[in-house]
Amino acid sequence: MKIQVSRNGPYIVTGGVPLMTMEISYDDESDCRSWRKVEEYPLQEEYALCRCGHSKNKPYCDGTHEKVHFDGTETAGNEPYLQSPTLIRGPELELTDYEGLCVHARFCMRAGGIWNLTEQSNVPSARDTAVEEACNCPSGRLVLRDRKTGETIEPVLERSVVVVENPARSEHGPLWVRGGIPVESADGRTYTIRNRVTLCRCGRSWNKPFCDGNHIGW
Ligand code: FES
Known part of the structure; x- marks a missing residue:
């Protein structure tokens, strides 16, 4: 399993990685408490996920990144952050x-x-x-x-990609990459492999390919 960042384009996910959407659930005191799976996508050996935020077929890429001239420059260092x-x-x-x-x-x-x-x-x-x-x-x-x-x-996490949604706050969150799936930059560097990382899918992060919270208001 692997996620390849493409230059100014989508994430290419290979190796049959399960893809699903999960929502953040709240308790009676309005505190975030748990994750709720709301959609599971058909299992595919390879697929492309939008990272520019403009696809009409989210979470998949539909090629719109070219029309909007998406600048997907990766600004995350391999380790420094x-x-x-x-x-x-x-x-x-x-x-x-x-x-x-x-x-x-x-x-x-x-x-x-x-x-x-x-x-x-x-x-x-x-x-x-x-x-x-x-x-x-x-x-x-x-x-x-x-x-x-x-x-x-560390939590035990099924190797998968989760589209994060927070409907109670009208927020569309990042792609949650779970279980230590390697993420490779467009120029071939593998980012530090971690049990859980989140990738930008709105195109607004200043720490691409990772999410930095800038999707608020997206
Ligand atoms: S990355 Fe292709 S449409 Fe967003």
């Missing part, structure tokens, strides 16, 4: 926060926020909520480590 995260050390958990990767899914805001919960992680309920929030973060902005075992706490 991952090298200066904020670290928050709580008694039992350590939170690594790559703020520039925020896609505004907002799972991290509940119960005082994951930053406070990490600082109170000797309290079992705070620890559990922090873990749930980090594992729901699609972009991998928020990553927790267990300070006793030293192990990173």
